[in-house]
Amino acid sequence: MSDTHPFDPLGPQEITKAAKVVQELLHGKSFNFRVITLKEPPKQEMIAFLEREHLEQPQISRPARIAHIQVIVRGDSGPNELTELLVDLDRSAVVQREILVGKHSFIDSAYMKDVENACMADERVQNEIGKLKLPEGASVVVEPWAYATDGMNDMSERTSMCWFYMRLVDNPDANYYAYPLDLCAEVSEHLKVTKVYHLPSSESERVHEEARPYDPCKIHSTTMSEYHPSLRPPPRTTTKPYQVVQPEGVSFKSHGNLLTWEKWTMRVGFNYREGLTLHDIRYDGRSLFYRLSLAEMFVPYGDPRAPFPRKAAFDLGNDGAGINANNLSLGCDCLGLIKYFDGWHNTSSGEPLKLPNVICCHEQDDGILWKHTNFRTGNAAVVRSRILVLQTIITVSNYEYIFAFHFGQDASIHYEVRATGILSTSPINIGDEVGYGTIVAPGVLAPYHQHLFSLRIDPAIDGVANSLQVEESNPLPFNEPSVQNPFGVGYTTHSKIVTDEGGLDLDFNKNRTFKIINEAKVNPITGTPVGFKLVPCYSQLLLAHPESFHAKRSEYGNHAIWITRYNDDELFPAGNHTMQSLGGEGINSAITRRRNDPDSKSTVRNEDIVIWHTFGSTHNPRIEDWPVMPSEKMVVGLKPVNFFTGNPSLDVAVSSQEDNKTDSDLNLYEATLTDIPSLVEPGGGANVWYIDTSPDSASLCTVPSVWTSSSGSTWRNPSKTKWSRMVGVMTESQPVVTKDNGTLAAEFPKH
Structure with a gap:
């Protein structure tokens, strides 16, 4: 770790080392690591370190590498304990340990998946889903959220709110937020469903236990509510490619x-x-x-x-x-x-x-x-x-x-x-309105x-x-006589x-x-x-x-x-x-x-x-x-x-079309292009190709290959202001002729 800077995040070896120290401390207990991250050094230590670093002076000492750890120690029957520890990685020693009573760690996707599975496995939840009489082929999606304190329940144990949606299209990328259901459940930290109820679907409604069949009038077209390309009509074709090219690489190190x-x-x-x-x-x-x-x-x-x-x-x-x-x-x-x-x-x-x-x-x-x-x-x-x-x-x-x-x-x-992203939605009855949300689809309310x-x-x-x-x-x-401001x-x-x-x-x-x-x-x-x-x-x-x-x-x-x-x-x-x-x-x-x-x-x-x-x-x-x-x-x-003595960007190089490879006026470009003539061939069709070349540049800057004459020299557009269009034909016909029988070229090689 000698090459590690004090501000560098913990690396994989440090994470492993910190975990080992805690595992030895908690030997015999069941636990779950939530966080193993850097505890940044005290600022006073770092200020001294940085001053010597920027003066290129040798360091007298380096701040200790400290890991900040959160671990949940599972209780056999009682509540889980959230414990915070500080581990000195240089000494492989715990330097601080505290049990956080009434506190909860963050949630992650793995825990949310466990909550979702527990919710869907609950018999009461399945019974309530059955009462909704959802359309044939529909699937239910549960989205767990952290429980935001509202003063209605004891917060000593972590609880998750489960909101229910319906996926109507058999596609994992279908937008289930387009079909919010009026079902809700609460799940405990021990993955037990504690409450199941139905949500209000109008301004006057409250939480209730009455299950109502899903209103088929809420079903709407996929064009209205799907965003994923696999479920949308073909996209527009008017957007031309836009590429960022840095021929000499980046300016940062x-x-x-x-x-x-x-x-x-x-x-x-x-x-x-x-x-x-x-x-x-x-x-x-x-x-x-x-x-x-x-x-x-x-x-x-x-x-x-x-x-x-x-x-x-x-x-x-x-x-x-x-x-x-x-x-x-x-x-x-x-x-x-x-x-x-x-x-x-x-x-x-x-x-x-x-x-x-x-x-x-x-x-x-x-x-x-x-x-x-x-x-x-x-x-x-x-x-x-x-x-x-x-x-x-x-x-x-x-x-x-x-x-x-x-x-x-x-x-x-x-x-x-x-x-x-996508708006979080809730159900609303067809024809109803509320003053704290926008209806974005039939039966779909997007709350403020x-x-x-x-x-x-x-x-x-x-x-x-x-x-x-x-x-x-x-x-x-x-x-005012005392103030010099006669014109206001x-x-x-x-x-x-x-x-x-x-x-x-x-x-x-x-x-x-x-x-x-x-x-x-x-x-x-x-x-x-x-x-x-x-x-x-x-x-x-x-x-x-x-x-x-x-x-x-x-x-x-x-x-x-x-x-x-x-x-x-x-x-x-x-x-x-x-x-x-x-x-x-x-x-x-x-x-x-x-x-x-x-x-x-x-x-x-x-x-x-x-x-x-x-x-x-x-x-x-x-x-x-x-x-x-x-x-x-x-x-x-x-x-x-007033930090500098003038504009700090005065020394930035003046821009030029040559450096930036800036194309000239698009209108001028389109106006000066030569039309490609209609070509015919006595024995059949012809294959026409062309290369557009920007002013004062070789065609290599525009297309993957550059045209070379029979003498071996590379052709360059000599104009400083105009674009050039080079036209070529691959054909068996000699010579190539236009529709009015004019000759386009005296001779073309056969391909």
């Missing part, structure tokens, strides 16, 4: 988890919960961010009828962005020349489990970076933007989320989230819901002692520095801006502290009532911006254990505890701070989101503000 590109350096991390994490992010050698990650995602549904409030998913805390990450090499998730990073997890028995290709790294053209045309000379200087993309995609039941960090040549960072993300920003702007400055733009008073057009900015931990909100009307600054480092030109500003994604915050369990459990959803003092153990704004949580464990509770503790500090000026940005989408479905929704994009920006 990777060595293990160290990534360098242009002036950027960073270390790539990955874990079961957050998925992609980034560490020690620097630009041109200057420190910017210690750590960046998506810390949580909460998806509460707005249907007020029981039991639908139990649909409120913490997709990171309950499910895990890492565990549910897609293998990105299986599709067209990334384009160009791609570097893939693997992840590692563990099996229930503690063996290492490889998660292949869960992160893709590639470059992307991003339009114009900067441009100016001198109107006096007509000369233009234009630079195209190249960005480095680090992307991961997760599938959580019906939804897909695409998470990507974009790094720019202008030292900017953008974090992009795209939501796609929100997606609330928390981006955790651990800054290190030229060092870890940073402050948060809030800036607002306000108009100057008009017609002046405005200025007002700034203040946040001094204590807490939550803040956005104000679009005042262009409220949040700048992370280093007050000890002053820009030599502007005379202001160097910094980076957060460009927020304006979003509606949590709509649930503050006294609701949704609000109590997802405290970060109450404000758009949070600022806290750094704490090694505070990584998640809704708490470490969100599964069936009761609240009181999130970011606001942590701030309140410190504020009320005379021995704790809550000041955040010139301190090691963390900024948390809450953003997302209030998703009131539309019919265009059905049967699969187009990507909904949300973007957060981090941009330098």
Whole structure:
């Protein structure tokens, strides 16, 4: 492990070693490994380590490699025990052990499959399915969800909610969300069905036990509700191929988890919960961010009828962005020349489990970076933007989320989230309406819901002692003698520095801006502290009532911006254990505890701070989101503000058509092409081929082969502005003649 960097995720040998230590400790007991992941070193240790690393000085010592482990110890008759341990891998020793009473670990696909099988094997469930009198050939699909606390049941034991759907087409890719059934079941941690009941199908209905036959009027065409190509009509044929070609390879380099590109350096991390994490992010050698990650995602549904409030998913805390990450090499998730990073997890028995290709790294053209045309000379200087993309995609039941960090040549960072996938649906009677959902197909209700993300920003702007400055733009008073604003057009900015931990909100009307600054480092030109500003994604915050369990459990959803003092153990704004949580464990509770503790500090000026940005989408479905929704994009920006002494991208090379192999005007191309004449052959037909060649280029850049004359020279299009079309004929006829008996060529070789 001597070559392992302290930020590197645990490798397969380390996972095996950690599991062995715990297995020896729990010898004779029945247990299930849930998590074996890296416990990142204390930040103070890492700061010293990184300083020596970047100065290329020998390390005095390396932070210990610590494995964070969650294991469920099965009880013979009583409840299972969730135990957390820390294992020092350098010493093969347990250094911390705690039984978490009333806490629950995340769920995974294997457990969900066990829940599904237990549900379908239950006699009561089968009886209720039989009473629905489903169409012949239909099959039932059970989709287990984590139980969202609603105050109606004891949460000391893990419970799963099972929602029922019907697959009408005999195809495993058929969209079963198009046929939600009014059946629901609850399954205990010991895989026993505890309750079976029927869902409300109208606004006035409540949970009931009356089974009603399935309404055949809800059956509709596959064209309306199927998305998979195997179940759809043939696709459109108008889209021409689009290919990304990088003839000289990529501009980035990777060595293990160290990534360098242009002036950027960073270390790539990955874990079961957050998925992609980034560490020690620097630009041109200057420190910017210690750590960046998506810390949580909460998806509460707005249907007020029981039991639908139990649909409120913490997709990171309950499910895990890492565990549910897609293998990105299986599709067209990334384009160009791609570097893939693997992840590692563990099996229930503690063996290492490889998660292949869960992160893709590639470059992307991003339009114009900067441009100016001198109107006096007509000369233009234009630079195209190249960005480095680090992307991961997760599938959580019906939804897909695409998470990507974009790094720019202008030292900017953008974090992009795209939501796609299929709407979660519930049954509704034909002809009924409700005020908290959209009917997307006969008998299919897509409930209103929100997606609330928390981006955790651990800054290190030229060092870890940073402050948060809030800036607002306000108009100057008009017609006041003390203010010079006679035309009423002046405005200025007002700034203040946040001094204590807490939550803040956005104000679009005042262009409220949040700048992370280093007050000890002053820009030599502007005379202001160097910094980076957060460009927020304006979003509606949590709509649930503050006294609701949704609000109590997802405290970060109450404000758009949070600022806290750094704490090694505070990584998640809704708490470490969100599964069936009761609240009181999130970011606001942590701030309140410190504020009320005379021995704790809550000041955040010139301190090691963390900024948390809450953003997302209030998703009131539309019919265009059905049967699969187009990507909904949300973007957060981090941009330098008075950090440099000018535009940091001035040294990016000016773009040229020659370098970019840019095709000339398409209209000009189409207008200047020579029509292919109609050809005939005395003895039969002819085979005509042609090659289109872009201006000032050899045909090799357009087609797989290049035409060569009998002398052996390669033909090149001599025109700087026009395309060329070369026409060839393979025929037995000599000479080839046109329909009007004109000669096209004096002689062609026989083929």
